[in-house]
Amino acid sequence: MMLAMLAGAAVGAGILILVRMAVRPVPGVAATLARVDGAKRRARPRPGAEDGKKPDMIDRWRTSVGERFEDEVSARGWSFTRTRADLAVVDRPFAQHLGTKVLLALAALVWFPMIFTLLGYDPFGVPAVVTILFAVGAFFLPDAELHRDAEKRRRDFRHVTGSFLDLVAMNLAGGRGLPEALLAASTVGDHWAMVRIREAITNARLSGRTPWEGIAQLGQELGVDELRDLASTLGLAGDEGARIRESLLARANSMRRRELADIEGAAGESSQSMLVAQLLMCVAFLVFLAYPAVSKLG
Template sequence: MTGIVLLAGLGTGLGLWLIVVGWFPRRPRLDRALDAPYGLARAADPNTEGQPAGWTGRWGRPAVRWLRRAGLPLASTRRDLAAVDKPVDVHLAEQATAAVCGLLLPPSACALLALVGAGTGLTVPAAASLIFGVVGFLAPELSVRSEAAKHRAAFRDALSSFLDLVVISLASGSGVDQALDDAAKVGSGPAYTELRYALTEARLARVAPWDILAALGRRVGVAELQQLAATVGLAGTEGAKVRTSLRARAIALRARQLTDAEGEANAATERMALPIVALFAGFLIFLGYPAVAAVLSGL
């Protein structure tokens, strides 16, 4: 009995130590800090085979090749990973680590309960392990999907102002390329950073900026950016006047954002109705229970 208690204490101490190490990692070495641009460039590639970042990525790395052979991740998940610039290997490693943690959590809890004499049998831990394993495996998937949706929404918000700035630059007599560069330099935030990087890449590679913007729109999953690239491409190749078209696209994009915001507000209002109804029902129960109890006791 003493040996089991010592083993449980050792495992608990090791787990707490790992949690502290994961929450408060030590500072990187100077040579690794100097190599940070190279590491960030590899991390931006969704198909990189480099070392996954974080303890969940390191622990789940051996299972990455098996998950790849199983056809994971799906095409929709790959698009979401590309939108948030998260490597596929890191995502799969996190899924594997979360699934294993979910599988081991119920047996560990049942073992601790058995030490104090509260046995639960084998059926409950086995069923709970399967449920927690599936939930742990799907948790990184849902997290990436939520992050990608937020990133696309923020990108659309920035694109609306970017279109307005492009229209203003075109109205002042600037060319298409100059208008795009000037508009990208004004704004701030992740979306404007990606736009500036794409336009700089187009300038250095001596390719049409609308081609790079279209590629960025496909990677991020923002159809409005692809439409912008197509419209600007007509101006660059066919000489079409696009100022009116871009202004119309900006107005339509803002109208869509306003509609989405109103829909989210209405949905939040409807979700608030359920807690209010539950509170009202509980209030009625507390008021009516003494009277009902008195009537029933008098029968």
């Protein structure tokens, strides 16, 4: 009875999702603007689009399904702030991420019933519940992988930001003004983080805004708190003429100390993991040695 109720609940939830997807709500102004912005982002040429490599069938399906779901998400006004920030860090489109999630879930729904059928089990009942659980896990698996990759890129970005602050302080010591020092420091190097900072400063300059406003917008887009704090400090210096060179050097040193503390913490966690693995190997070896004697006693 319980399995039948679970199966009925799963079917009802699926029908409800299909109905909600079919019935399009009346979008508000914010949702309409979000859909227009999404269409503009998809129309921009991406860095990997100029190499002449044509996407295969799976990539086309993933893009098509992802764009469909992105339109539905935008029409309902769902923001997904954290996911979009992680995607901005790894430079991956939102539609592609959504398409990957949906296709993985559908593959799990098709693959596991086939496996259970080949093994001789009835695909309904307990295998059906297991299949649904695996489909849910497959749906959220790209989010976990995306967050892990984004955190690695953010650590790399913080490291580059510390070097950027040193370069800005050097340009300020050379007699340049703050906007010119920011632009000159961002032109040193072709690292992806430095390129993003340079693009933010250049776009802010072309749109008539201050460079620290562009840095603040970049920090909000990428989810990097250090950039927002840096923008506040630069805005104070630009508006009130505060002494900024010493402040930038102190902030760079603080970021390096934090990065060193994070590295030491990660090394300590790795050491603990290796110790646990060694203890497990020792326990397994002792069980291997003691099993013949214990079996003869029985």
